[in-house]
Amino acid sequence: MDLSNAERAHKAAPTEQTLAAVERAREQFIDHFDDQTSNNSSYSERLGEDAARLHVVPERFEGAVEQPLPKTPNGANMFDQLHRRPDGKLVIIEAKAPSSGLIWRRGKGAAEKFMVQQGTSHYLETIISEREARPLLSVTDSAGKTWTNADLAAELRPAFESGNLEYAMVKAVEGKGTYAGAVLEYFKISIRQGRSVVTSVSRQSYPVAEMGAVVPVMEKSLANSLQTIGTSHRARSGALTTSLNVARVRCVGDPDAVMLETWESWLLTMQVHSAVFAATFTDQETVACKIQQEERQLATTGPQIYLNAGTWLNAFFLALICRETARLDMLARVPASLLRDCGGVLDEYVYAWVETLRSFWLRHDDVSQHLVRAVDLSAPEVTHVLDAETMSKLEYPPIMMFYRYLRNDAAGFNEALNDALCWHKEYWTADEDRVQNIEGVVSIAPLAVACLAKANGIPTEVESGYLPTALLDFAWRGEFDA
Numbered sequence: 001m002d003l004s005n006a007e008r009a010h011k012a013a014p015t016e017q018t019l020a021a022v023e024r025a026r027e028q029f030i031d032h033f034d035d036q037t038s039n040n041s042s043y044s045e046r047l048g049e050d051a052a053r054l055h056v057v058p059e060r061f062e063g064a065v066e067q068p069l070p071k072t073p074n075g076a077n078m079f080d081q082l083h084r085r086p087d088g089k090l091v092i093i094e095a096k097a098p099s100s101g102l103i104w105r106r107g108k109g110a111a112e113k114f115m116v117q118q119g120t121s122h123y124l125e126t127i128i129s130e131r132e133a134r135p136l137l138s139v140t141d142s143a144g145k146t147w148t149n150a151d152l153a154a155e156l157r158p159a160f161e162s163g164n165l166e167y168a169m170v171k172a173v174e175g176k177g178t179y180a181g182a183v184l185e186y187f188k189i190s191i192r193q194g195r196s197v198v199t200s201v202s203r204q205s206y207p208v209a210e211m212g213a214v215v216p217v218m219e220k221s222l223a224n225s226l227q228t229i230g231t232s233h234r235a236r237s238g239a240l241t242t243s244l245n246v247a248r249v250r251c252v253g254d255p256d257a258v259m260l261e262t263w264e265s266w267l268l269t270m271q272v273h274s275a276v277f278a279a280t281f282t283d284q285e286t287v288a289c290k291i292q293q294e295e296r297q298l299a300t301t302g303p304q305i306y307l308n309a310g311t312w313l314n315a316f317f318l319a320l321i322c323r324e325t326a327r328l329d330m331l332a333r334v335p336a337s338l339l340r341d342c343g344g345v346l347d348e349y350v351y352a353w354v355e356t357l358r359s360f361w362l363r364h365d366d367v368s369q370h371l372v373r374a375v376d377l378s379a380p381e382v383t384h385v386l387d388a389e390t391m392s393k394l395e396y397p398p399i400m401m402f403y404r405y406l407r408n409d410a411a412g413f414n415e416a417l418n419d420a421l422c423w424h425k426e427y428w429t430a431d432e433d434r435v436q437n438i439e440g441v442v443s444i445a446p447l448a449v450a451c452l453a454k455a456n457g458i459p460t461e462v463e464s465g466y467l468p469t470a471l472l473d474f475a476w477r478g479e480f481d482a
Contacts, residue, residue, distance in 0.1 A: 048095035049080060051182035052170035057083055060184055061091055070137040070149050079127055082152075090159050091166045094118050098174040099457075104475030108133070114258045115475040119169065119187040128156050199414075201421040203255065203465025204429050206441065211252040218246050222268075226291065229275075231299050236276050237306040243269035244314065248441040257468035263476045267322060268292060273315035274327040277334050280307055303341035309350045312339055316357055317448035323455065323474050332361040347384045347391075349377035353399060360406075367406070374399055389430075393423035398445035405453045413453055414461045420446040421464045442466060 009018050057064055064083040067090075071078060081093040094102070102118040109129030116122040131137075135150035159165040167187040173180040225239040247265040254262045268291070275289035279298040286297040312334060319327040336355055352374035359367045376382070378396045386395065397420030404413035421443055428440030443466040450460050450472055460472060470476065 047172045047179075048097045048100065048170060048182070051172040051179070052081055052093045052095040056170045056182050056184050057081075057091075057093065061085055064091060067152075068139045068141045068147060069152070070131075070134075070139040070147065072134070072137065078130070089164050089166060090156065091168065092124075094167075094169045096169060096171040098172050100171070102169070104470065104473055104477070114260075115263070115470050116258070117469075117473070117475065119167065124156075124160055124165075124167065128153050128160065131156070199418050199462050201418065201425060201462065201464040201466065204425065204435060204440070206252045206438075208253045211249050211438070215246065215249055218242055218249065222246060226272075226296075229272075229291070230286075230297055233301070233304055233306070236272075236304075239272045240269075240276065240306060240311060240314075243272045244318075245438055248438045251441050251468055252438070255465040255468060257470040258475065262468075263470065266318070266471060267476075270315075270318040270322045270324060270327070273311070273318050274324070274331065276307060277312065277315055278330055280304075281334060281338060303338055303343070305343050307339070308342040308344045309336075309339040309346055309354050310344075312354060313350070313357075314444070317444050320448040321444075321451050321471050323451070323477070328361055332358045334358075345385055347377070347386060349374050349382075349384075349395070352377050356399075356402070371399070371403060371406070375403065389427065393427040394445075397423055398449050401446060401449045401453075405449060405456075405458065408458070410458050413458055417446060417450055417460070418462045421462060421466050424466055442468060447471060 009021065053066065057066075061083060063086040067082040067084055069078055069082055079092045080095040083091040083093065085091060096102075104115050104117045105123075105126070107114040107116040107122055108126040109132075111122040111125050114122055116126050131149040131153040135153075136148060138146050138148045140146050156165065169185045169187065170182050171185070172182045222239060222242040225235040225242060228235040229239055243265070247262070247269045250259070250262040250265045251257055257263060257266065271289070271291045275291055275296070275298055278289050279287050279300045280302070282300050284300060286299055288295050289298055290296075312331065316328065316331050319331060336351060336358065339354060340351065352370055356367060356370040356374050358364075359370055378384075378391060378399060384391050397416065401413060401416045401420055404416045424440070424443045424446070428434050428437065434440065443464075447467050450467060451474070454460055454472060455474075460467075463469075
């Protein structure tokens with residue numbers, strides 16, 4: 001008796017015998033699985049697929065027959081499984097191991113300029129377009145019939161357009177060495193599916209057309225700064241500000257950051273922010289930095305006003321968002337004393353926050369001490385250079401998010417993230433002047449800490465236009481050499 005039938009019988013008339021049959025079926029399932037896997041990595045990869053094929057599909061789509069799929073040499077550009085239901089509908093399954101999530105990739109066809117995520121209509125369009133691009137790739141089923149990509153695309157596209165296509169994910173449950181079942185989740189085939197979202201914080205409206213019209217002007221100014229960034233302090237200061245503002249404005253019309261141009265703008269501002277610090281503490285006369293896919297020589301310099309601790313925090317956050325570990329290593333080695341020497345009047349908590357992040361990244365054992373000091377110095381009763389509203393709504397929240405992250409407190413982290421976004425919105429919608437300020441488009445510090453948490457297994461259960469989905473999920477992974 002297979003696992004699906006055993007569970008069905010136990011659910012209909014539970015007895016000790018039916019329960020024992022379920023356990024035997026589970027053991028047979030895992031034995032079957034173990035026979036076909038040679039290590040923990042392949043085990044994890046196959047667990048989701050066999051959970052779908054041998055358990056969930058027979059249980060939830062009774063009578064469905066799996067359709068063999070032509071494969072490319074590397075197994076890419078395809079769905080995990082395709083099943084034919086007795087009623088003629090097609091069911092696409094994305095099979096996942098317990099620790100796996102929905103992946104992103106570069107779009108094709110109508111989604112060519114986007115990054116697309118599994119579980120969305122754009123992803124379906126992409127995979128169907130990939131099949132149409134390789135029409136002769138084929139596979140032969142057990143009955144001897146040959147199926148080409150052209151055959152399957154000719155079925156999939158009209159089924160997709162007519163509503164005769166279902167799209168779902170089967171995710172195996174963590175069982176600590178034994179099969180513990182799986183979860184079936186249907187996709188609504190919409191662009192924003194893919195994460196388990198508990199709460200949502202909407203972003204205020206911006207004039208998309210008007211904002212888009214200023215991008216070419218800003219990019220021209222940025223290009224001028226980049227021409228002399230090698231030797232000019234004024235160019236470096238201007239490039240820092242303009243590159244970040246271009247990235248923000250791009251997100252006005254592309255709140256999920258799925259467009260190529262948007263990602264390039266975030267990558268560029270990260271490169272600029274890191275480059276100016278790479279040129280601050282070296283005994284060489286120049287340092288080579290990649291900016292816009294070009295190696296540029298930047299003359300080294302000592303402390304400058306535009307290299308203060310606030311700029312360092314932006315650089316660190318941008319490197320976290322872009323998952324640039326080498327640049328994070330470099331930034332963490334920038335001495336805090338150098339940042340103090342850059343001048344300007346900053347609150348003392350800023351330096352404690354910098355020391356917290358430096359110690360964390362360098363794996364020092366004094367992270368907690370620096371974090372406690374940052375929290376204490378950012379408290380409302382402490383006198384600040386910044387006003388109380390800015391401190392409480394913009395500066396303090398990401399510090400608390402980081403505290404929850406260090407404690408591996410997923411619920412507390414998401415509560416802190418939700419609070420940070422709500423306060424961000426409250427601050428940037430308080431009056432008309434703030435509403436028109438593009439600094440409020442993306443919540444950069446909370447986004448960076450959320451990227452760090454997500455990369456270390458803490459799920460993000462808050463959705464917001466202030467947190468561009470493709471940046472949070474690192475959708476552009478591997479698309480560029482940064």
